[in-house]
Amino acid sequence: EAGVAQSPRYKIIEKRQSVAFWCNPISGHATLYWYQQILGQGPKLLIQFQNNGVVDDSQLPKDRFSAERLKGVDSTLKIQPAKLEDSAVYLCASSYPRVAGHQETQYFGPGTRLLVL
Amino acid sequence: GEDVEQSLFLSVREGDSSVINCTYTDSSSTYLYWYKQEPGAGLQLLTYIFSNMDMKQDQRLTVLLNKKDKHLSLRIADTQTGDSAIYFCAERSDYKLSFGAGTTVTVRA
Numbered sequence A: 001e002a003g004v005a006q007s008p009r010y011k012i013i014e015k016r017q018s019v020a021f022w023c024n025p026i027s028g029h030a031t032l033y034w035y036q037q038i039l040g041q042g043p044k045l046l047i048q049f050q051n052n053g054v055v056d057d058s059q060l061p062k063d064r065f066s067a068e069r070l071k072g073v074d075s076t077l078k079i080q081p082a083k084l085e086d087s088a089v090y091l092c093a094s095s096y097p098r099v100a101g102h103q104e105t106q107y108f109g110p111g112t113r114l115l116v117l
Numbered sequence B: 001g002e003d004v005e006q007s008l009f010l011s012v013r014e015g016d017s018s019v020i021n022c023t024y025t026d027s028s029s030t031y032l033y034w035y036k037q038e039p040g041a042g043l044q045l046l047t048y049i050f051s052n053m054d055m056k057q058d059q060r061l062t063v064l065l066n067k068k069d070k071h072l073s074l075r076i077a078d079t080q081t082g083d084s085a086i087y088f089c090a091e092r093s094d095y096k097l098s099f100g101a102g103t104t105v106t107v108r109a
Helices: none
Strands: A006-007 A009-012 A020-023 A031-037 A046-049 A051-055 A064-070 A075-079 A088-096 A112-116 B004-006 B009-013 B018-023 B031-036 B044-049 B056-057 B062-066 B071-078 B083-091 B098-099 B103-108
Touching: A006 A088, A009 A020, A020 A088, A031 A075, A046 A064, A046 A075, A046 B098, A075 A088, A112 B018, B004 B083, B009 B018, B018 B031, B018 B083, B018 B103, B031 B062, B031 B071, B044 B056, B044 B062, B044 B071, B071 B083
Parallel strands: A009 A112, B009 B103
Antiparallel strands: A006 A020, A020 A075, A031 A046, A031 A088, A046 A051, A064 A075, A088 A112, B004 B018, B018 B071, B031 B044, B031 B083, B056 B062, B062 B071, B083 B098, B083 B103
């Protein structure tokens, strides 16, 4: 089974520029997550999709970050304009459709490493 | 995350047991997880435990959960050099995962 795919793997940009990351979840996974992992910290959830609808974007800095999952499969995360503090690894994860009360494993992609200069 | 705390570093000799500890604050957590992250890679799920269990064993891995004290531990038996990585504890409540900052495990010969 193919895992979660992400691209690019690395990106270096200057502050105030724009950047976009792409994620292709595991086939059949309805739920997709974007996390931000700052160096030395654990991943922090930015946004969660169920199919093409947003379930939770309470931690997404909406003044500069946006994400979409138009057809309920691939997703893109955009930062516009980027700040120095956005330097981090951006992880995408996916999981099977939720069943209330049941364990749900999130499978992670390799991440995109962003450096903002 | 601030609701999940772990010690930052652990050094262990090859062949010994490693014990990684974690504390969490959310009493409504339904599942607790251990993930492993190797350099340049994403997170790999190692094991998980349901909140009404107190122990789970899976080959070299043993998870202990003390729900009263909100304390979770991961024991790796016969630690190998391939076990060198960052280990993250995570709690799940309301379909959301909250991660600790990770424990860097270094295995020395």
